[in-house]
Amino acid sequence: MKRLRGGLVGYGFIMERGHAAGYRERASAQDDVEIVAVADVSEERRALAQKHFPNARVYADHEALLAAEHAGLDFVDIATPPSEHAAVTHAALDEGLHVLCEKPLATSIDEARGMLRHAAQAERVLYPCHNYKHAPVVKTVRGVIDAGRIGKVHLVTLQTFRNTHAKGVGEWRTDWRRERRFSGGGIAMDHGSHTFYLAFEWLKAYPTAISARAATMGPFDTEDDFTCSLKFPTGVASAHLSWNAGVRKVLYTIHGDRGAVRVEDDAVEVATQVPGADPDGNKNNVSWKFERLEVSSDWMDSSHVTWFNSLFDDFKGAIAHGEFVGKEAREAFLCVQLIATAYASAREGSRELPLLGLAALEGDDVTDRLAHKPRGTRARDASP
Numbered sequence: 518m519k520r521l522r523g524g525l526v527g528y529g530f531i532m533e534r535g536h537a538a539g540y541r542e543r544a545s546a547q548d549d550v551e552i553v554a555v556a557d558v559s560e561e562r563r564a565l566a567q568k569h570f571p572n573a574r575v576y577a578d579h580e581a582l583l584a585a586e587h588a589g590l591d592f593v594d595i596a597t598p599p600s601e602h603a604a605v606t607h608a609a610l611d612e613g614l615h616v617l618c619e620k621p622l623a624t625s626i627d628e629a630r631g632m633l634r635h636a637a638q639a640e641r642v643l644y645p646c647h648n649y650k651h652a653p654v655v656k657t658v659r660g661v662i663d664a665g666r667i668g669k670v671h672l673v674t675l676q677t678f679r680n681t682h683a684k685g686v687g688e689w690r691t692d693w694r695r696e697r698r699f700s701g702g703g704i705a706m707d708h709g710s711h712t713f714y715l716a717f718e719w720l721k722a723y724p725t726a727i728s729a730r731a732a733t734m735g736p737f738d739t740e741d742d743f744t745c746s747l748k749f750p751t752g753v754a755s756a757h758l759s760w761n762a763g764v765r766k767v768l769y770t771i772h773g774d775r776g777a778v779r780v781e782d783d784a785v786e787v788a789t790q791v792p793g794a795d796p797d798g799n800k801n802n803v804s805w806k807f808e809r810l811e812v813s814s815d816w817m818d819s820s821h822v823t824w825f826n827s828l829f830d831d832f833k834g835a836i837a838h839g840e841f842v843g844k845e846a847r848e849a850f851l852c853v854q855l856i857a858t859a860y861a862s863a864r865e866g867s868r869e870l871p872l873l874g875l876a877a878l879e880g881d882d883v884t885d886r887l888a889h890k891p892r893g894t895r896a897r898d899a900s901p
Contacts, residue, residue, distance in 0.1 A: 521550045521833065524590050524614075526579045526605050527597035528557040528566045529686050531619060531820065535648075536594055537569055539825030549833070553589060556582040561688040579605045587612035592642075592836070595619060598699040599706065603628040606643065610635045615642040617832050620710040621856060622849040624701025629853040630878065637842045644832045645849035649711040650718070651827035654814040657785055658771060658778055662719065666789055668775030671752030673719050675712045675769050678762030682741065683707065683819060695737040703739030704758045705731060705859055710852040716747065716754040717848055719771050724749050728869040729859035734761055745859050748869075767816060776805065782817075785810040847875060 523540070525532055543550050555566040556576040563575040576582040579593075592615040595605045603623045606616050616636070622645050623629040636643035649655055662670060682694045682704070693699040700706055717723055724747040731740035741760040747753065769780040776789035787808045815823050835843055854877060862870045 520548060521591045521836070522553050522589060523550060524554040524556070524582050524586055524593045525552060525566070526556045526582065526593055526595045527601075527619075528555055528559075528562045529596060529689070530684070532594070532596035533562075533565065533569070533686075534820030535822045535825055536596060536646075537566075538820070538822045539829060541569070543826060543829065550829070554582050554586045559686075559689045562686065579608060583608055583612050583614075587614065590614055592617060592832075596646075598693055599624050599701045600699050603632055606632050607635055610639040610641055610643075613639065613641060615644070615832075615836055617644050617646065617829075618849075619646045620849070621701070621706055621853055622710075622846075623853055624706065626850075626854050626857050626877065629850045633842050633846055633850055633878065636846065640839070640841055642832070642835045642839075642841050642843075643846045644835055644843075645710075645845055646828060647710065647714050647845060647849065648821050648824045648828050649715060651824040652814045652816075652821070654780055654783060654785060654812040654816075655715065657810065657812045658769075658780060659718070661778055661787055662771065662773075666775070666787065667771070667773030667777055669751070670719050670721070670771055670773045672772035673716050673752070673754040673770070675715060675754065675756045676767065677704075677708050677712065677756075677758045678764060678766045678768070679704075679760050680762055680765055682760045692737075695735075695739050697738045700739060702856065702860065703731070703733070703737070703741055703743070704760050705729075705740060705743040705745075705856050708758045709743070709856045709859070710849065712756045712758065713747075713852045713855050714848050715769070716749075716756075717851070720749045720751045720754060722749045722751040723851060723874050724754070724855065724872055725874065726869050726871050727855060727859055727862060728867050729862040730867045731860065731863040740863075743859070743863075745862075746869075747855075765817065783811055783814050785812055847878070850878065851875065 540550055540552050552570050552573050554574045556579050557563050567575050593609040594617045595602055596619045599621055602618055606618060609616050685691045685693050694707055726748040727745055729745035732742040733740050743758045746755045767782060771778040779786040788805045791804045791806050858870050858872055862868055
């Protein structure tokens with residue numbers, strides 16, 4: 518595959534420390550990507566981008582970048598606040614460019630649906646940065662489940678604890694995640710996607726209903742504590758996300774009918790039933806074998822740069838195979854739908870609300886043709 522030429526839109530923390538650092542590493546080690554242009558609203562951030570990419574051209578906004586550079590680009594990487602994701606995506610697709618977009622894909626269901634529809638019509642890849650899938654510890658869990666070691670998964674818990682919201686760069690609105698007009702929401706909008714797409718993978722299904730609670734403990738218009746319960750055809754999942762914790766930590770448990778996995782940052786504990794320990798079928802008599810692993814995943818590094826190259830490999834693969842609106846994009850749409858429905862549930866006293874799921878995309882002939890029904894190598898099965 519030829520070297521991909523990219524333009525970066527938004528040069529804040531995650532772009533600088535995560536994406537851009539990954540691109541520089543790839544350019545040196547693999548020479549399969551070249552960043553030729555960068556756009557950011559901050560003059561100081563533009564100067565920093567120029568320092569990091571001396572041969573790139575810098576612009577004050579995505580419109581100027583696309584107007585000048587579209588003919589020489591293959592893709593645009595978007596890491597603006599979520600309120601701008603849809604507008605930048607549409608502008609890039611209008612110029613015939615592939616799009617790599619930070620999570621959440623959009624701040625509303627309608628915006629996300631429109632982005633998928635446009636990508637299908639333009640026959641260009643729309644790909645979300647669902648980077649937790651690429652954490653070494655998550656890959657380890659995937660291997661345990663796929664090997665059948667804990668049996669069929671039916672219960673998942675996901676807890677993400679942070680002692681504060683993720684801060685933006687000092688040159689532009691450090692606390693933008695606490696401003697709904699930029700973020701679209703609080704910790705559910707910021708971390709909900711990671712939570713939900715991991716639950717999809719581990720329960721091997723998509724949810725049918727959600728109930729949620731959201732609370733704000735500071736002088737902001739976005740929530741900083743969020744809990745929810747999800748019903749799946751295959752089981753249940755619960756999540757607790759907080760920016761008010763005493764320590765930065767992730768805690769996941771995945772329970773199957775023959776064992777369980779517990780994740781605490783880099784520590785993984787696999788519990789499997791001892792063969793023959795329950796000859797009479799009495800679960801009270803079961804015993805377990807415990808295996809403990811340390812899988813370095815750099816959870817404390819909020820840039821997650823060590824995961825980026827794996828994610829970009831998949832983005833490249835989607836381009837090579839013409840997966841314009843593939844599984845990742847469709848799951849990104851589902852994540853936005855879940856976040857929006859969770860907010861509605863929280864407003865209604867945590868009432869359980871049904872989810873349309875992928876049925877919300879039905880009736881769109883273009884999306885159905887390119888995403889639901891594979892044509893050659895253009896798309897794959899959209900199930901987990």
